[in-house]
Amino acid sequence: MIKRFLDIVVSALGLIFLAPVLGITAWQIRRKLGSPVFFRQTRPGKGGTPFEMIKFRTMLDAVAKNGNPLPDDQRITSFGQFLRSTSLDELPELWNVLKGDMSLVGPRPLLMEYLPLYSSEQYRRHNVRPGVTGWAQVNGRNALSWDEKFRMDVWYVDNQSFWLDMKILFLTVLKVVKRDGISQDGKATMTKFGGNDS
Known part of the structure; x- marks a missing residue:
């Protein structure tokens, strides 16, 4: 209950006080990348239940000759x-937090297509609401291997507490300032998870 109360208060205040930042960022995206301003995608929430996650768009809609x-x-x-x-692209997720789809802290929501690829242990990351930030994000972010990321996600599920969430939020601010772990070496973001045998 405390965690949900914190989510509601912080996300609501964040959306209010960051409104100028959200507005300027949206305007710049429209000017530099065109429409749409937001990137919307179905992701698995608590228990694997789908929800629509919203972020600021960061990529062009460029396609190859085959249309892909x-x-x-x-x-x-x-x-x-x-x-x-x-992490400006993540700010619209505060709306997901306010709605209850996400929490401020928890395992990051990944792709729906990954659900059947998880081991039973890895699937336990869905025992809690996904987060805007999480234990894996402050311990390497996208620079981690998938195995490391999943182990940290499950560790958080087993050890979550108010003070751990406060620590993660504090470390997240430091990570954003340092801009650590944005991507894997040689990749724009992170390679796709292909299952535990890949």
Whole structure:
């Protein structure tokens, strides 16, 4: 109950006080990347229940001759990379937190297509609401391997507490300032999870 109360209060205040930042960021995205301003995607929430996550868009809608989207590193611009490195692209997720789809702290919501690929232990990351930030994000973020990330997610599920959440939020601010772990080496973001045998 304390965690949910904190989520509601912080996300509501964040949306109010960060409204100028949200407005300027949206305007710059519209000017530099075009429409739509927001990136919406169905992600698994608590228990694997789908919800629509909302972020600021960071990539161009560039496609190859066959109509498929170009690789991430060919679609992301320097402006998009700036949004990601400063985590400005994540700010609209405060709306997801306010609605109850997400929490401020928890395992990051990944792709729906990963659900059948998890081991039973890895699937336990869905025993809590996904978070805007989490234990894996302050311990390497996208620079971690999938195995490391999942182990940290499950560790958080087993050890979550008010004070751990406060620690993660504090460390998140430090990570954003330092811009650590934005991507894996040689990748624009992170390689896709292909299952435990890949």
